[in-house]
Amino acid sequence: MENFTWNSDTLQVEGLKVTQVSVYPVFFFFLLSYILINLANIGILVVIFIDKNLHQPMYLLFCNMPVNDIVGNSIMLPRLLSDILRPPSERLISYYECVLQAFSTHMYATTSHTILMIMAFDRYVAICNPLRYAAIMTNNIVVKLTVSAWGTAFVLVGILLGLTIRLNRCRTVITNPFCDNASLFKLSCESVFINNIYGLTFTVVLLSSSIGSIVLTYAKITVVCVTSKSKSLNSKALKTCSTHLMSYMIMFFCGMLIVILHRFPQLSDYRKMCTILFHIVPGSLNPVIYGVQSKEIQTFLSKLIQSRKPMLVS
Template identity: 45%
Template sequence: MNNLVNSSTLTSPLTLEGFIVPEESRAPLFIITFFIYIIIFVENVIILFVIISHRSLHAPMYLMLCNMTVCDLIGSTALMPRLMSDFLRDVRLISFEACIIQAFCIHMYSTTAQFILVVMAFDRYIAICRPLRYNAIMTTKTTAKLCSLAWGGAFVLIVILLALTIRLPRCKSLVVHAYCFNGALFVLSCADTTINNIYGLFVSYFITGLSLSVMAWTYAKILIACLFQSQHNCKTKAIHTCATHLVSYIVFEITILFAVMALRFPNITPNATKAMGTLTITIPPCLNPVIYGINTKEIRNNILKIFKNKIMSNNK
């Protein structure tokens, strides 16, 4: 009998619990989610287009920003279209394969984003602390290697993470969250998940520890370099150069903190926990283009030039 149950569970689709909301609230939530996704998509595509189409922006920092933009699009696209469809359905079924793909994309987004932020921090360190050697160190080839390492490292970590989950037999089918991720998937098994817990904690602490360590080290070096610079305009330029990256990193880490804290406090309502879990996949992709577009003069000027040319061509 147990074998029949296990076999049936393994082949049956999963159910995403999603947000528990009244029926009259589903349409407004669908519309809000739709507009947020459109904003994220349009913002990131504009940044991507501007950087790719202007050779003057093919510098290491902007190429890294391209990688961040692609990463943001992967994360938001893995979450929001599915979330929109779930607001319109009573029964939110999803195949195990589709759930694994969604979990893979979301984990790839969060892991790669942190690695790319680490690479950006290293780039800022070289630019400010080793300005005379910057062009020799941060070549296009070096930038490509660092970004490839960020994506490749994330890929290996996440494939192992999900492979450990896929091997487990399932005896439950309800995913108690708004989307699929590793922590919500391996608890569907009634088998021993000690290895999954240990490896999951290792990945989390490794990624967070690496990003915090590199950020602390690079910005300590940058701060010391700024203190010893006698020219005021050099200090201002250094601070302005780092501001966008630091704000982007802080926003990302704060959203992660909210998501983690929500899971640790049982008195928080399920809907609030799920909402905080989606912050990391919606807030940074929405704010990053604004942060870089407003604070980076080169990107801002090129975006304004594109819109100005578009308006002038329409008026002819």
């Protein structure tokens, strides 16, 4: 199937190389991870929706993260689970389904950065301009920040995939556990110079903007906390910023590990596993981190549990 079919509508996904003994342990690990991601993220969305005390800009902006985790993993993981149970020769996918999966994969990665960037802005306003916070972070601004986070990602990823779709294909094997842009343009025998230039520019701009916004906002927050010498302000900053920074560091290091492993072709199997963990780890940990650190969420859950106890006793 490798080099003789031009613009074939059916592609073969290489998938994970799993031994016969490991098939079911790996399958159930990913299945349980997918169930955990959905339960945890849907649960925290329901909590924020029900409790009016959580209808604050910080939590409304945070809602973008569980939505992104649910959508990103729901398009990638179910397909991966079905492929694990199939022999390599039967791991077939249509070209347009592959493009959709690649688009969702890159949307997930890009919005993971843009969402954390707008959340960093919210933390900056809350700590550095607390008296003007309510006037600045209105519902209208929250909507605009959310649209900008998703809209920017949509445009950038749309151009990325658009440059790839224009290419003719002479190969049919996706050398990855799931479809992404690099796997798609590697199917072409044409020049992919423009794709590489745009992909590199896209990555540099996204990472520099992401890292720059985090460093800048946290530097200003640190200066405000040090100069104010207010214990209450420092406590608020530590509580609200630690969750955001922890989520960012988990996402950043998972992504950097993939980039590093790209430099070592002999470790391609580890890189493939890391690309999957890039979806699973943040999606599993983000709701737990915010649930544990947020006093408001803890208060709501404790009230909910206490209200259930009399019903259980009776």
